[in-house]
Amino acid sequence: MGDSNRLAHLEQTPLWDFALKWYSRPGVEAACLRLQEEAGVDVCELLFHGWLYSHGFQASPEWVEKYRKERLRWQHEVTAVLRDLHRGLKAEAATRQGVWALRETLKQAELLAERENLQRWQEWALDGTTPEARLRVTRVASGNSAWWLRNQVVIQAYTDRDETLDYSSSTLESAWQTLGRQLDPLHVAR
Template sequence: MRDAMTLDSTRLQRLQQTPLWDFALTLYAKPGVEAACLTLQDDAGLDVCEVLFHCWLYSSGLEAIPAALKREREQRRLWQCNVTAVLRGLRRDLKAMAATSESVKALRSTIKQAELMAERENLQRWQMWALEASDNRERVANVAEKTSDASKWLRKQLVISPHDSLSENRLKQLPTWLKSLQTLTCQLDPYQGAR
């Protein structure tokens, strides 16, 4: 019998055949996913690119190894804070003025495109991190445990737990976040073609 942690080359091949950007666009277009991602981003403070990255891995029966993930997560967080969030803030700040000014509307549209390009760059960096390791087993592995509730698996990957030191107000929002995670994961087809 095969060791559950031994990286399955079929799963890795499947991952390599589906670019993260394409996967993200497809998943994001599914019913309820956009709203779920925005809830996780705006209310839970999660990086949607990381959420989509974990979904991408899971769809091939893989997961990131937590020790390896820690450093990359910080790099991606810095990108999101210093680039994507700045563009998002500008776009949102201009929303009211864009309603009455064509030039501001055009500027806002350009910023929106730049924000999308920043998100794409972040996803590409996540993908490179997972696939271009000298030894992929150092970064990704087979999903360690099968679960009937993929949202619990995703919550574990993102380190959202009721035991985190959350404020009382944020604790009240936890069921909304869990529902958002469930919305995302019900759209996934885990282990398809990766048995």
């Protein structure tokens, strides 16, 4: 498949639809949450990189670095706030119907915030003025997905962090491997 055909197919495959499909595969939700909780991985960015990879692309590191701060700001100021409110009401929602309903509303709002973030990642990648600069064709090989994904998300995104997290601990490595195994079957024909 030529680069223009790949790009056309990427444009026809919404990131949100890809994310729902991948996230629903066995073990992916748990792996994403583990990486989010234990290693501070931004799941929306992880899903974005998986979407690109499944179409044979990767985001240009220098372009991603410029945009990542804006997306992380959204995650911290909107999505995380909604998530904390949602989680904070769990115990009280078990005994109060009104709090349960409020918690469900917050859960939906959190999901909408994540969908908006993914939509913005997609718009950024497919910006008609610079997709060739932002996206590069990448080699896709079965069994390579976990390593590739970890490099895109961890090595590029977290090299400037002051804290030293062990991103290769056995539980985190298992999460990366699960994501890779479930990403491999999602590759489109090239």
